[in-house]
Amino acid sequence: MSEVEVTFQLHTVLQIQTPNGRLTSLPHKMRFGGTIADALRDLGLQINPDETLIVVNRQNVGLDYQPKAGDVIHLIPAIAGG
């Protein structure tokens, strides 16, 4: 139980930031008890926390959320309507 495997799902402009320009899904192994902030640091992903929704199991969570094994973590640059 020292490591958990999670997947980050990148939406819209966050995909453009990734090396091949359109990476949607980033699998990641992280320390059990680590937070989303830790994982983002390890992955070298920059997000603006005020302008990004972090959604796990269809719920807003914060950077301090501790992912569980198998979590899919959506990083969604916020927009206010469509």
Add this chain to the structure above:
Amino acid sequence: MEVWRIDTANQKFGKEPVPAHWERLGGRALIARVLLDEVNPTCDPLGPNNKLILAPGLLVGHMLSSCDRISFGGKSPLTGGVKESNAGGTTGLKLVYLGIKTLLLEDAPKDDRWWVVYLNKEGATFEPALDLVGLGVYATAEKLLERYGKDVAIALIGPAGERLQLAAGIQNLDKDRVPSRIAARGGLGALMGSKHIKAIVIDAKDGNKPEIQDFESFKAAQKRFTKSLMEHPQTKIYADYGTNAMPGMSDGFGGMPTRNFSAGHFEGLDRIRGETMRELLLQRGGEAETTHACMPGCTIRCSNVYADENGKTIVSPLEYETVGLLGPNLGIDDLDAIARMNYEINDLGLDTIDIGAALGVAAEAGLMEFGDSKRAMELIQEIRQGTVLGRVLGNGAAVTGRALNVRRVPAVKGQAMSAYEPRAIKGTGVTYATSPQGADHTAGLTIRAKIDHLDPKVQAEVSRMVQINMAGYDSLGACVFAGNGFAGVPETIKQLIEARYGWEVAENFLQELGKTAIKLEREFNRKAGFTAADDRLPEFMRYEPLPPNNSVFDVSEEDLDHIFDDL
């Protein structure tokens, strides 16, 4: 500025000064005021006592980025209540250049002649529209541009409006003269059709830019607003993906209306989402554009041109609401098919939201299989042909539900919901229920709020705040996305208004305006016979759990009833 009145019974025209208590209102707020002052709330919306009202917002006329929207209004043929529906394009700008604060189309013709109303600096003239009757929106616009030249703005209706169909809207030319900017909601196209006006042509070549009382101050505020807008992270998202950036977010919360609002997650999401669409358009090239402005001066450019595999335009723009209602809501995951349906619905002059929802209801009734885009297109063709079924569908989801005896009908006050499931995004459910306009995401979308969207207790407050702001922006003529710029420098709203008009206004002018609009609208609806029972979502949403959250809409009726107590 002036009030221009068009007498559609006698083909006459008159101008008059703006009454003092209309002066400080614009767009949506002005429409509510005019309705209360001049339209009997219990009148037949398609009869001679209703009026079609055009009212540019208070900031229209200066090519301030994304702030030249035009509001159309009247008593809604669809909901039977107050209605304002706004659009981009060039109509608002040109009306203001002619000095028009509001244009009122009054009374109703007693014969079967149809007209084009031509407006220029001199006033209005009526020109026969016999050759245009029955034509689609695209062909009509082309003929009118040939006749009146390329510099006019046009507001027009399609065959659906002529036939008084309740889901008909009013289309406006975008900056490239494509009649694609539709004031879609609430059946205002039918209201225009009831006056036998096929099109309003606005020729502002002898018009003037509106006077600005304090030019320096206006320019300074404009500069700050534009900077704030350009620096806002959302501006880039809309420029890259348009409103179709939204599917991932809606689906991420389990709020993507799927197969007639029976699920909140769509398995074909990756084939219709904005990221896929952008790649496709970049790959296809030709006429395809991933970013496009609907009005001159817009720096956000959320619009697009959707082209086929040969780079030929299918439709412009393809927006999230349309993708949602004609896509997942019908179980369809083919963007080309969605774009083709979008073009047909536009050409008929109909609202893609209400028609998409009506098709979902028709599928539930067994008239098509979910996922069958060919059959969906056949049903749209029935509307064009004017068959009995087509006439039902063209009246939108609520009428279709009644005619086909379907109980799962996603509508409030007779108007279909947009592509946000209220059992997953409950604050937006509160907006759908309590907005005087009927179910409408533009009245106050809450999906961006960092809240627990399933917690029933926190929704009313968020919805209330957003509804007030939106009613304010709709009265300024500001596009919802311009709001991102104003949010960073809210004081520029006061500064712009004071510089433009020489008034003194409150710090929270936006909210004051929004509150005024909603208060007047509620008053009109009350007089039209609406009660608290009309401020409800369809009951199935309270007991039918929505997968994958398996949530129901459980915001208390008390919260719904008291949301606007202290306006």
